[in-house]
Amino acid sequence: MGQELRVHQVSKHKKSEPGFLLFSWPSMQLHEDASRWIARLARTNSQRHQRNMAYAIAYWHTYCLTAGIDYRRACADDLSDFGDALAEAVSEKTGRPLSAGTISKRMEAVIAYYIAGEDHGWYLTALDFAHALATNSKSDTAFQTTHAQPINDSVRHLIPRYERSETDIRPLSPEALVSLLEHLGPSEEESGKCGHFQRDRIVAEWMAYVGLRLSEIVGDEDNQGLSVHQFSTLNFDPNHLFDHSIVRVLGKGAKYRNVAVPNWLILRTKNYIATERASAVAHIKHPTSKLIVAHRTAGNSTRGKPITGRWYEHLFAKACLEAKLIAIEEIHAANSNQKRRVEMARHSPHDLRHTYAVMTYFAERELGNLEPWKPIQAQLGHRYLRTTIETYLSYVSVMNEWGRDLRRMSVRELAGVPLA
Template sequence: MGVRFKTVFRVGEAAVAEGVPRAFLGVPIIIDEEGQPDRHLFEYFLSRRNGDWSAYTRVEGRVLELSGRTVTGDKLSFLMDRAYQLNVFRRWCRFESVDWRDVNDQELRVYAEALEEGVFSRSGPYKQGGEVDPLEPSSVNQYLTSVIDFLRYAVERGWRANLALKYRRGQSPENGRRGGGKGVGRTKTSARPKPALFRRTNPKELRVWYSEEDIKRGLAEFETAGVRLAAHIMYDTGLRIAEALSLTLASFPTPEQFRSDAKHRFIRVRGKGRKWRSVSIEEPIVLEVDRYKRYDRTLTLRKNEPDPDVLIIGETGNGVGPLWPRYVQKEFARIREGAGIVGVTPHILRHHYAAHTLLRSWRRRSAFLGIPLEEFDTANAQGVLSQDIIRLKENLGHASLDTTFGYLGAVIYLLGSALPIAYSDELDELIE
């Protein structure tokens, strides 16, 4: 049984008794693998506790007084949340052999993917079988906010080079602090640029959509059979990356079973919250899986090695075993530019499955009803495509139909509406 090491602590009474100023009581510190405090992070926490550093404005000349007034920095509860978030980032850097002083915006997007897909969490790296749950987009954004604020602080201290992030305009708090004196407790707001922290995984925010031909041409670029099949499963079923990689040999029916019995036209998938759902499948992906099992998978297995129960396998450091989501994400990053799908990640592929499914449904139903293809309207489409939307909701595992309705806007783009050139120019930065 593994031993868990607690690496985030508060300055306690014992430290105060040894001479640490009482004003620091409760301030978080992070201990590294050698058992030593991380001086960079501790200085950062003290600066925020002291009020020397805020998210958007550095406060010059403020010095902590140990008596005579109340410290006007961040609350201790806020600092503890930030400490745990930064500790996850520190662990991720160590796991990926990345020096935090050299982390760039591209690596931050990789870090966001790792959190969103469940590849990495507070407790450590992804464990096969779904033992680490992915974070919600709002949580990922909060983790990234903490990381970027710390990295900007490190730039001010000369510990690292500047972070070249894209920024967008937005309402942001400016110097909102509490303490003694006039005007205390007020919060000024102004339209300041905020870092475009999170990859745009919300389909309502995506501004570049690829055609089915573009996606299929891109997926053909994968050199590894296991990664190629994982990408096809995600695109043909809408599964998340962790869901696709946890499928077993028995998950998919044989072609004969699929053709002879309607109950074999679904697969069972365990998704977020360990909830099971049924996902409808089509014959092409069944044939693709069957070919992989009979040929590529057999060639990948070595003699005298146990056969893992998972469907998709590959070469690992210890022989043959299940693929890690992080490995699949790296393969996506490798082929994107050459394949002409620079905005596609495993999660964005899931969005394209949903958008293309609705587009195919609209083509069929509009032809049947005699509606011109280009007269697509999101309001009318909710009625015309109601059955397709409900089926898509179940396949994706959405809790609400409102989430699934978000993909109707993508159909407008895919039908040929013009997009501003600026969106294409920003694709590499905003859609990763």
């Protein structure tokens, strides 16, 4: 077996079909235990979860190969050392150290992998470990001194603990939100004057004013995203722009929920469908039903096709930099131990969802609602109210000036919708 394990996606596949295999590199020998486990995950988990687990196990096996560890006899001490190695690792994608959350998820994946391995007979059981420790034969000396505990539920204390803090929540201030939206695209009232596209701004408004996740708008491998069909039969009153209508969206865990959407945003979205989007898909014989597509000015191979969440993240970061919403960070240069200072976007698209939650909290409090968390929970699609409160309470408790800014700048001004 080689010194590295790599993940190979077989093809586009249905949720119930295995699509990720693990091979040693460069021999390209299939790793049967790991691939079989990923295949079992396909029965009940999303493709994204399968992919994340596949990469976590690939990292683990690569670590074992490099350290000369027989993965079938790996123990808690080895898992602990793996966690230490991850804490010193740098992400190839960002050049920054791995977060505690990433480290924890990878270690949790390894534990689940070994629990399954014990059930299917390729990993030593706790009784095997106990027997080896009780044996006095010289052949087991190394095993006794280094393999004191199997990898199972009992070693979860080795996983680094991480808790959300107010630093994890980065909602935009009212002024920053207005600036970002202007750099993403013109308001509907200005679009005809300058000829610029509204699409990127509309996506941001669905996150900032409705609280949707990016995947719930543009879609991904587990989610259709918003569809044009949802708006073709949607009835709303254009004369009452600040009333709300109900739109049904597909959220995390393949669960649907109803969300309240301001009528002005529905009107803006329908106008996008009738003009900008219609022009983009005009040449396609069987156009996609997804709402968000590439502009008419895109290349022939992408024009009118659905855009990806990753591509929108790129456009969003560019708008942040243009709006001077930046942070200076030190990152590791590629293939080097040296660091360099770079300007990074201070916000991600998900921060707009946080912005919605915080903005709604202060608006509900201003209206006298003593339980503002409940409507926020329903709109965001959190299963438990506790999740909503724990995510945002520490932030809103110390950011009362955010509420004052919101009262000073009305939602109409934030959205750029005329008062008349």
